[in-house]
Amino acid sequence: QKEVEQDPGPLSVPEGAIVSLNCTYSNSAFQYFMWYRQYSRKGPELLMYTYSSGNKEDGRFTAQVDKSSKYISLFIRDSQPSDSATYLCAMRPHTGGFKTIFGAGTRLFVKA
Amino acid sequence: DVKVTQSSRYLVKRTGEKVFLECVQDMDHENMFWYRQDPGLGLRLIYFSYDVKMKEKGDIPEGYSVSREKKERFSLILESASTNQTSMYLCASQTEPTDTQYFGPGTRLTVL
Numbered sequence: 599q600k601e602v603e604q605d606p607g608p609l610s611v612p613e614g615a616i617v618s619l620n621c622t623y624s625n626s627a628f629q630y631f632m633w634y635r636q637y638s639r640k641g642p643e644l645l646m647y648t649y650s651s652g653n654k655e656d657g658r659f660t661a662q663v664d665k666s667s668k669y670i671s672l673f674i675r676d677s678q679p680s681d682s683a684t685y686l687c688a689m690r691p692h693t694g695g696f697k698t699i700f701g702a703g704t705r706l707f708v709k710a
Numbered sequence: 711d712v713k714v715t716q717s718s719r720y721l722v723k724r725t726g727e728k729v730f731l732e733c734v735q736d737m738d739h740e741n742m743f744w745y746r747q748d749p750g751l752g753l754r755l756i757y758f759s760y761d762v763k764m765k766e767k768g769d770i771p772e773g774y775s776v777s778r779e780k781k782e783r784f785s786l787i788l789e790s791a792s793t794n795q796t797s798m799y800l801c802a803s804q805t806e807p808t809d810t811q812y813f814g815p816g817t818r819l820t821v822l
Binding site for chain 2: 602604606632634639640641642643644647686697698700701702703
């Protein structure tokens with residue numbers, strides 16, 4: 599079983615829809631949770647970064663962490679065609695060095 | 711703005727060739743990483759370096775080596791390229807373990 603599971607999609611939604619992207623994980627030591635966005639033929643760029651449980655909002659994006667269920671989510675409101683990309687979740691324990699574990703990524707298409 | 715650059719966007723090599731991939735960051739980051747990204751497998755850590763001349767193996771170091779002679783530069787070496795090393799290679803840098811990683815644009819390597 600992988601440490602981080604993420605549905606690869608693809609997920610196709612109409613413009614303006616609310617998008618929900620999710621990851622589950624098995625290691626209860628994970629404390630730092632990140633979402634990266636990766637456009638085609640580009641490197642990943644950080645979108646959201648949260649520590650421990652709770653919600654974090656940034657514009658149209660909301661990151662949610664539920665440590666009791668070992669489940670993290672990224673919500674995109676009023677989705678735009680420019681949101682079409684692959685979204686990778688990533689996580690890391692509080693201690694134990696440098697290793698970040700990435701999900702495989704979910705490919706999102708937002709249709710105009 | 712953090713900038714991580716990689717020497718080539720696309721590279722085609724023959725089986726058995728020695729291949730050098732270079733990564734440069736301009737933010738004086740201590741830590742640098744090399745990943746490969748394959749469909750369905752996400753990002754897998756090959757090697758990382760937490761200081762000049764220091765290196766640690768990641769999850770899939772076989773067939774690769776690295777060099778870090780200067781703080782800003784981290785090189786990945788494929789000693790004898792094989793077809794199963796065809797992949798997207800991503801370099802990242804980071805200030806501290808609690809910080810996020812900043813990625814370069816990637817090098818798409820094809821080994822024929």
